[in-house]
Amino acid sequence: MTDFQTLLEFIETETGFATSYYDESYLDRRVSARMRRRGVEEYAGYLTLLEEDDDDERAELLDTLSVNVTEFFRDEKVWTALRDVLLELADTVRSIDIWSAACADGREPYSLAMLALDAGLDPRNVSILATDIDEDALARARAGRYESTRTADISDQLGFLDNPQEYVDREGDRAFVVNDRVKDLVTFERHDLITGDPKSGFDLVACRNVCIYIDKQYKLPILDTVSKSLREGGHLVLGQTETLPGEVKERFEAEDPRIRIYSRVADT
Template sequence: MSAETPFEGVLRQIDDTVPFEPGYYNESYLDRRITARMRRRDTESHAEYERLLREDEEERQALMDALTINVTEFFRNPEMWDALRDVLRDRTSEQRRVRVWSAPSADGREPYSVAMLACDDPRIDESRVEVLGSDISQEALDSAREGVYHTTRTTDIAEELEPLSDPDRYVERDGDTFEVRRAVKRLVDFETHDLIRDGARDPFDVVLCRNLLIYIDADHKGALFDTLEASIADDGVLVLGMTESVPPDRSDRYEPIDKRRRVFGRV
C-alpha cells in the first residue's frame, strides 16, 4: 500500500471530522475548494492545513461550508422552464396526479419554482401537481421549509422571479425579504435524501437532477443514475443541469425531448 499524500491526509481529516463525504466528489472540485480555504488561512502546504483542521473547530466549519455546494436560484436557466411548462401542461391535461421530484433541492428555490409555475400558468392544473424537494443537507432543508429568501449584494430575488406573470401572488414581500405564500408551500414537501446512498423513491413523472452531477466523482455517478432511473415512471421525464449529460453507456435509455435544455424522456 502506498503512503498517504498530504492532500489525501486533508481528505481523511474531512472524512473523519465533518459530516461530508469527500469520496463522492471529483478531485478537481475538492482541490479548488480546499485551495481557496488554504489561501484564506495563509497555509502553505496540505500537511500544514491538515494540522489546522485537526486543531481548529472553526476552520472545520468554514471548510464544511465551502464544500457544500448549495448555490441555487428561482427559475435557474429560464429557458429550461419553458420546456418544463410544456411537459406540465401536457401531463396535467391527462386528468391525473403529476409528481415532480427536485433532487437535489438545495434551499427549496427549485421545487418552489415548479409549484409557482404550476399556479401561474392557466394551462397547468396545479391541483394535480405534487412536488417533493430533497437534499443531503439538513441546513438547506431547514431553510427550504421556512421558505424565506433575501435579496443581498449577490442575489436578486425579484429578478429571479421575473418569469412569473405576477410574483406577488406567490411571495409576500417585505423590503428585501420574500416569503413563499401558503398556496405555493402546500404543493411542496421536503425530505432528507442522499442520492448516492439512499436508493430509489416512488416513481415520479418528472425528476429534476440539476447541478449536482458536475461535482460527482465518476465512480459514484453510476449509483446516482441507478437511483434516478429507478425513480422515474415509465413515461417519465428527466431534467439535468445545462452543463450535464446522460452518461454514454445509458444514453439508449433516454430520448431527448429538448436536448439543448437537457430535458429527456425515459424509454
C-alpha cells in the first residue's frame, strides 16, 4: 500500500469521510492543498500530523474534502427548461413527486420549490424529497438560511426569479431565509446514493454535480439507483458536465442533450 493509500484509509476509518467513494486525483488535489497550508511535503508526515493534531487539522481537512458547492438556480438555462418540464407534469399527473438527490445545503430543492410556485403550480400537488449523505449539509438545508459571501451573491442567484421576495425573507443586508411556503414543499432525509435503496415512482429526479467527484466505479450504482427511482416517462436532470454511463444509457431518451435532461423509457 502506498503512503497516500494508508493516509486515505486513516481518513476513512478515523473521520468517517468515505474516501473510497471519491476519485483519487480529486482527493489528492484536496489533501495536497491542506499539506501545503501546513508546510508538509510527504503523505506520511501529514498522516502523523493528523494523528497528533487531532481535531483541528481533521476538521480543516473534512471541510476541504466535502464538496457542498451549490447555488440557487445553478446553470440558469437548465431552470428555464425545468419550468417547461414542471408545467407539462402539471398537465399530465395529479401530484408531482420530485427528488433532489445530493441536495447539499438545500439550494437545489428550494429552487425547485420556488420554480413550481412561480410557475403557478398548486402547492398541494407538489412534493420534493431532498437527500444527501452529509448530515451537516442537511442541517443547513433544514434551516434554510443563506448568507452572501465574497464569492456567492445570494441575491444574484435568486435573480432568476422575477419576484424572489415572494419566497425568501431578508435578514439584514446579506442573509436570506427561505419562507414557509417554499419549505413546506420540501422534506429532507439522509440517503447514500451508492449504498442506499432506490426509491420509486418519481416524476423528476435531479442528480447533479455529484458524479463528477465520485470514483468511476460508483457512478453506475448511483445512476442505477436513480433510474430505478423514476417512473416510466419520468425526467432525469444531470449536472452540465455529466453524462450517463453506457450501461444505463438505454434506459433513457435524451430530451435535451445540451442541458442533460433525459426521460426514462420502459425496461425492455
